Amino acid sequence: MITDPLFYAAAIPAVTLLGLAKGGFSGLGMLSLPLMALVASPVQAAAIMLPILIVQDVVSVWAYRNTWDRRNVAILVAGAATGILTGYLLAAQVSDAFIKLAVGVISIAFALRRLVLERGGREPKPTPADLPRGIFWGWATGFTSMIAHAGGPPFQIYVMPQRLPRDVFVGTGAVVFALINWIKVPPYLALGQITLANMATAAALFPVAIASTWAGVLLVRRVSGTHFYTAVYALLVLVGAKLVHDGAAALL
Template sequence: MFDPWFVAVAVTAVLIVGLSKSGLLGSLGVVGVPLLTLIMPAREAAGIMLPVLLAMDAIAIYAYRKQVNWHILKIMLPGAAVGMLFGWAIWAFVSDAVVLLMVGVITLLFVLDAILPIRKKLEGLPPSTPWGRFWGAFAGFTSFVSHTGGPPFQIYVLPQRLPPALYAGTSAYFFAMVNTAKLIPYFFLGQLSLHNLQLSAALAPVGMLGVLVGVFLVRRISAKHFYRIAYWLVFALALKLIWDSLNVLLN
């Protein structure tokens, strides 16, 4: 049956994720799965989102195919692989609320740290390999459990002050590789059922449209305004994640 509430929430969630995939909304795409949990179980939401994310990744990679920082990817991807394996191993034991709380707290600390003078002195320095491996692992873990790898990725990459398009391209390649790697474990965990894939196919065009619109806007936004928007969005997102997760854990 046609459910207007279901359609409205699902389309909104996927559209936000699509805009985020383009690099326009920073890590706001992390709200995709939490929004979908308003209309379905969290595990089912994660399974439905994965094929949609892969469709959006394809558009983002094509749009930014010549704009990627391979050095950052070489640092972060090995850590991401470890984080995904850990997420697979504890899939049955960790709750989404706990993961979202961790992401929210770490992201809030990141935003507060970004406004301190010491952070301004460190921006632009060559990326540290151990630091990148750590945040790559965190991004891989949270991405596997609930597709919320955006904030950990940004904690390492945003201070590099890459041009907006280069940042967006690096993010697109990173998450395309991470999401592709999640296909096999998601299949064995039963997340890619026929029902989930049917919903994914219906929502994928919405997400792809969001990516295209975001790409158009990213190329027309100055770096100064881009990072101002990104930090404010990450701050608001951190507060939302903390609030939502505590509501679940304390009730």
């Protein structure tokens, strides 16, 4: 177990941001791993975060247990499982920097286009869930989650145009990523990333993880549905910019 106070000085804010994201403020969680990576190796940071994510999933799924879209979950998780397997098999060959750069560019283009359409009063009609696009974006969600811990943007690109009610959108994401995180456990074990020391460190952060997730749930329910989507699109632009920066910096 890590006992260095400097580690927890970075880990507590990181877990808090992750909890707010799990509660509904999608995008904030992307800042967590870079914060943790300041005081631990990226591989160890990811391994510590996985049990924390699973605990936070319990809170978010319980909070939104009555508001999630079963069709979307079934389609996305089926695609995500194949994406996680692909990521596991190609973990040593695929550059996470390139993946971050590509996902970042796509996220920025998608979110800016939607924001421009909204501001111009030309918001397209909601698009229903469908199998071909859902399987593809589910695969992308699982693959980027396994390789670069960036599964949020592909999920949002597929689900946000459906204009689901706020709580249904958040609840669907909560269930999808709860299942994805459990599917990622065997690959993480196979790669030797889950150890007793990392689990003990994660357990020390569980109280912060639970409290911050509940805070996210309570705060997001104070935001109207219209403003919620605008805020998520704006966060997606910021997340995309962060991914582009990280990916380009690593490649250069």
